[in-house]
Amino acid sequence: MTRLLLARLAQGIAVVLLVASAVFVLVRLAPGDPFATALDDATVDMAVRAQWRAAYGLDGSIGTQYVRWLGALLQGDLGWSTSRQLPVTTAIADALPWTLALAGTATVLAFAIGMATGAWQARHRDTTGDRAVTAFSVATVALPDFWLALVVLLAGAGWWHVFPVGGATDPLLDADASPTTRTLDLLRHLALPLATLTLTMIGSIARLQRAAILDQASAEWARTALAKGVAPGRVWRAHVWRTALVPMATLAGLALPHLLGAGVFIEHVFAWPGFGGLAAGAIAARDYHLVTGCTLVATVLVVAGTWLADATSAWLDPRLRAATSESRA
């Protein structure tokens, strides 16, 4: 199994490089460059622009730039952000924790609630409650993320006035405010985007868990366990629920790409200072290095997430440990 996971890791790294390189090229193929928009002043001399380009490493052919970039990458240097006047690594390092906090909490919440709901549904299948929850799950899955965010914002901050309209912290908060006040303030700001993001995931998690458990409950091994005289509680835990966990690990792997995509919209709506906003801003400002850096980091996250999901699946299901990469498809 370790061999397989290492192989996947190597593949992952290759994929990340491939994608980042593709984006690198894509970005530079677009018309204009940072210095076309950053300076509206047409009087700035061509020579000066050329100087700036050289300073930011944006002169030379695409090939030269690529090699330069690759070299810097291997040393952990992602370049300098023209729009934020910071090293790219710093800009990302500032924004990423906000996104991870939001996405991480949302994932934990969504899985906890979703799996519990799915399990409850499986036990009470075909009751009104079960059907109602299924309808709710189907509905939430169908909602567009950004629209849900708008609705939540409208309801929570617009009509209800309980939660703040956006941002992560209250800019008017006193510098001497106690940690508790700060934490509470943070939580108030976190509440709406968290609720939105969690809602986008709960539906599919509950549906999958319900289906997986119902699948397992009718599995032959549950009957064998009963025939052995095993107590019903243990039959449920060890033979039904435990085997139903396996597809959940795969779902967890798929959650990361979803979070990154949905994150862009949701962070935008709630002005959450996270990674999505950083990337969107970078694109708007044609900040090449930052855009490439962001895409690289995003791909790394996705690949890492999938790798983790694979590892967890193999840990949960011994049948997958001997599988070759062929059977992945």
Next chain:
Amino acid sequence: MTDVATAPLLSLRDVRVRIRTRRGTIVPVDGVSLDVQRGEVVALVGESGCGKSLTALTILRLLDPPMALDASSRIEFDGVDLATLPERELRRVRGRRIGMVFQEPMTALNPVHTVGAQVAEVVLAHERVPRADAWARAVRMLVSVGIPDASVRARQYPHELSGGMRQRVMLAIALVLDPALLVADEPTTALDVTIQAQLLDLLRDAQRTRGASVLLITHDLGVVAETAQRVAVMYAGQVVEEAPVHALFAAPLHPYTEGLLAAMPRAGSARRELATIPGTVPPPEAWPTGCRFAERCPFMWERCTREAPPLHDAGDGRRARCHLVVEPSRRGERRLPLAAARP
């Protein structure tokens, strides 16, 4: 009241299973009565769909809704009626006093637990012993069912074992607590012939050395001949013949049994074509009135479609559900059954 020592270990009386469907109630097991004496191997034979597996499941009440055991059914095991036993006490019978082996070991064993753990689970479910003890007993049991390298194998998962070995594990699970009765539902069907022979040896072993009784469900008459002392033949949800094994093979009473035996391919036989019983088994939604085999029976006469025969006692421990038992003269009037007339 019969002496406990000579009373059968297992006594099924009028076992009936009802399934409520949208199109009405169907009764796939319709009044099965069967005895298994202590220390004997009884085979329950029939083709697919006759209800034999369902009958086996009723013993330990393993039916899922919408299937339900009819209230009139009695399942006496060692003096206790399992059909009405409270769930908690039934659980003490399962696995400990009655062990069950299922047909498909790949799906009957949980793929995410080691085989050793699954055997030990039986011990832990019934006795308060430390895990290490349960594991040791599990490994010992795996040895006695003939698994080589048992302590290594015990840590493996079902998918790492061959079909034959998985079935041995199933047997180990069923026998680890030394049950008085072993119910084996088509244990050899999924295996090839050489492994089959080994497994049957194990079953006979269980009977000899542990004194266990065995209820063997199968469709393979060859297996029956090798392993069983008594046979019950099922057709369309009912037992149609019951006899000691030699008597059944030598001189079957029920025309269905006759047909089954005639259909067995024999090496060296002069026939070029395999004999068959014309027609098909009626579906449970449409059990005919009268004898259920009548349409396919070469001896059928008008009484057969009018009146369903009860299970007649034919002496010498033999029973048959056929009017021929009381009207043996009709045997001379053999002709083509109705079913043969249709293509």
Next chain:
Amino acid sequence: MTMPLALPAADEKRVRSADRVSTLQQLVAAPVSRAAVGTLGALVFVLLVVPLAWPYAPHEQLDLATMSLRAPSLAHPLGTDAVARDVLARLLAGGRLSLAIGLASVALSTGLGTAWGMVAGLAGARTDALMMRVVDAGLATPRVLVLLVVLALRDHPSVPLLVGAIAATGWFPQARLVRGEVRRLRGADWIVAARALGVPWRRIAWRQLLPHIAGPVLVTAAIGVGQVIVLEAGLSWLGVGVQPPAASWGNIIRDGTDVLQAAPWISLAPGACLVLVVLCCSLLADGLRDALAGRDLPRA
């Protein structure tokens, strides 16, 4: 519950390649998918027919002074927006465009994905591995970010570019699905028999494999249409999708975002339409999946 042996064995549904009629029948027989198909049909009808009779055009600006941000009324069931345009007219136009983009993108990505997957499935191990590496890379790309890069760096992304970009970033799951199915079917007896008879791979692919994979491919495509419509809406909402003054459900929501508290209906209506379409697409996909379940090849 695995069927007990005492019940009559279920009829084995043998696969016939030209058996589409019965699948369609099964599809409309199930009440939920019938509702989904019906709703989608009604929606398309409304989008195509109502504008012919509706007095207002999507670009038409009424009197700015008096007619902007009017609440819903009989004359304007969805009110007017900040520049005095009838929201319902825009909604209908936007629906047509969004739907068209969705269908076109999915058609493209399905075609590309199926072709790629078919070739990879039939190819030798090395080519297959290489082709699947590309698919893996594609699946790992953060789709929204890449789309933003492609679209935002152009001053005025055109609709064909939008369709193309969405399709180009979305064919990977279909490719993986098709490749998996083709690999599975490759070893089936009837394929081997066809090969033994000398039938060339291209013919086998076209006449034998394609009808079989058509089912799962259609199911994925059906879900895909819903997803693409939402994706396009999101991109338009960010400003990089359909450019104003052309209407798309996404950019109508964008217009409404600025006046969210004052005139929530501008954002809510297109959103509700989006939800409806996505729901119908997933229910349709579910129905298709159920209808096709009986046609599965019995596994060896």
